[in-house]
Amino acid sequence: MSEKLQWAILGTSFISGVMAEAIIAEGRGQIYGVAARNTETLNAFADQYGIAVRTTDFEALIHDDKVDVVYIGLPTHLHHQYTELAAQAGKAIVCEKSLSVDMEKTDAALAAAAHHKVFFAEGLMYLHHPFTAKIAELIQQGAIGGIRAISGHYCADIAQFANPQSGGTLFNLGCYPTSLAHLLLQQQFGSQVFDNIQITALGRRDAHGNLDETAMTARLNNGVMLQLHTAEDYGLDHGFTILGTTGILRCISNPWLPGADNILHLTPYEQPTEEIRVTADGDAFLYQVRNVTDAIRAGQLELERPAARHQDSRQIMSLLTQWQAAAG
């Protein structure tokens, strides 16, 4: 491995640019090459970020000896395929969220990473940010007692940009409240709390058959209730509230796009609210690149909590696909 971690970026859309900026800002990596199928956008991207190697041959870049880590910024239905290719080439992998669009492809991707013993991380970037760590810490310290119910929603007007093969709002946006609820519930009750989860859901589908909007109510096997909602074809809004035995923890700022200054409200039932500010060095992508770099340099094959380990990514995908099935 060279002194600077050498990144290969697959895809040149908005999110690849965000990651490129994070890699440059983090400073311990270098963008060695970029692959895309459209030469015009490929060259524009490579020029913008000063990337020397630019190619339409994805496999050649993935197999290039100089590449240490492959970032998969491709549509969600292609994640498993490129994860398999990068794993076969022995490269570390950061794959955009959601990990995939179904459990078969999810398992194929994770199996390839495990078989070839390569680092793999799903890009649930906000899990790396101090704001997430603070939420998890407060819950762990019993700031609201034990968790009784969680409600969350994430809506954004992105359907017009979303790839129709990416599986709709659950995999584009629903993954955020689902993965945050998963983190907190797993931390408090253990992963087995999701066994035999009961889910009811309704949804609204687009012309491709994808869910544009869906809401679910679930009951975990210990009686804790979960209510989540996501929509991708009208305005931007976020919400995440945890009700405990003694109080409420509410995210005031967007937990899924945290920045330098973030706000939580902690309210013991029927008592005044305490405002908690969480400051940070930067956005979630910066922290994601830092943690990935540390993990790869340490020879780890996966991240540590609160970021998503392989088993966490799989369980989040399982919750999303069960929700999708329940929405009919």
Ligand SMILES: NC(=O)C1=CN([C@@H]2O[C@H](COP(=O)(O)OP(=O)(O)OC[C@H]3O[C@@H](n4cnc5c(N)ncnc54)[C@H](OP(=O)(O)O)[C@@H]3O)[C@@H](O)[C@H]2O)C=CC1
């Ligand atoms: N973490 C975050 O904040 C965000 C994450 N995402 C995630 O990023 C991923 C990409 O999403 P999005 O940018 O909307 O997807 P796009 O459909 O815009 O595609 C992304 C890139 O993949 C390329 N591409 C598309 N199809 C193919 C193909 N068949 N073969 C090779 N390249 C292809 C596109 O190239 P071309 O220009 O030629 O079509 C583009 O460069 C998704 O998993 C999404 O969930 C997205 C936004 C924010």
Ligand SMILES: O=C1CO[C@H](CO)[C@@H](O)[C@@H]1O
């Ligand atoms: O993945 C994503 C899709 O769009 C959302 C709304 O802009 C983002 O917050 C999110 O990171």
